[in-house]
Amino acid sequence: MPTLEDPVRLATEQALGRHAGQPGNLMPILHDIQHQLGHIPEAAVPMLANALQLSRAEVHGVISFYPHFRQAAPAGITLEICRAESCQAMGANALIDHTRKKLGCDFHEHSTDGKVALEPVYCLGLCAQSPAIMLNGQPHARITPSKIDRLLAEKGV
Numbered sequence: 249m250p251t252l253e254d255p256v257r258l259a260t261e262q263a264l265g266r267h268a269g270q271p272g273n274l275m276p277i278l279h280d281i282q283h284q285l286g287h288i289p290e291a292a293v294p295m296l297a298n299a300l301q302l303s304r305a306e307v308h309g310v311i312s313f314y315p316h317f318r319q320a321a322p323a324g325i326t327l328e329i330c331r332a333e334s335c336q337a338m339g340a341n342a343l344i345d346h347t348r349k350k351l352g353c354d355f356h357e358h359s360t361d362g363k364v365a366l367e368p369v370y371c372l373g374l375c376a377q378s379p380a381i382m383l384n385g386q387p388h389a390r391i392t393p394s395k396i397d398r399l400l401a402e403k404g405v
Contacts, residue, residue: 338378
């Protein structure tokens with residue numbers, strides 16, 4: 249009977265096989281696993297440590313050091329709010345406060361309903377139209393609290 253660990257084991261073994269023998273292969277393996285599963289499950293850590301002759305702490309340290317790596321499944325909606333100087337000067341901090349309260353979370357966390365991942369971004373190149381956000385990869389400019397509420401409502405939040 250298949251277990252919940254089977255996809256993790258399969259993805260980990262495949263990633264290890266694809267990058268076998270490469271010097272410094274932990275990072276490409278971690279990217280590979282995350283690409284396959286959407287995150288790097290805790291169950292992959294001991295398998296990686298054993299296969300690469302590293303301690304679990306070393307593997308976990310790399311995963312937790314790089315903000316790109318996720319240790320939990322991603323939310324269906326990713327909201328990135330620009331924290332660059334131009335956006336801050338044009339009201340991004342108030343927008344961030346509003347969004348944190350609305351979603352019930354802080355940066356690098358999921359909303360209380362688990363639907364939205366709130367992430368900082370440090371420039372979207374929309375400085376002349378600040379403040380700016382990225383919602384599921386789509387940029388939006390001149391954002392106000394009411395605009396962010398409307399955009400999230402369109403996504404069912």
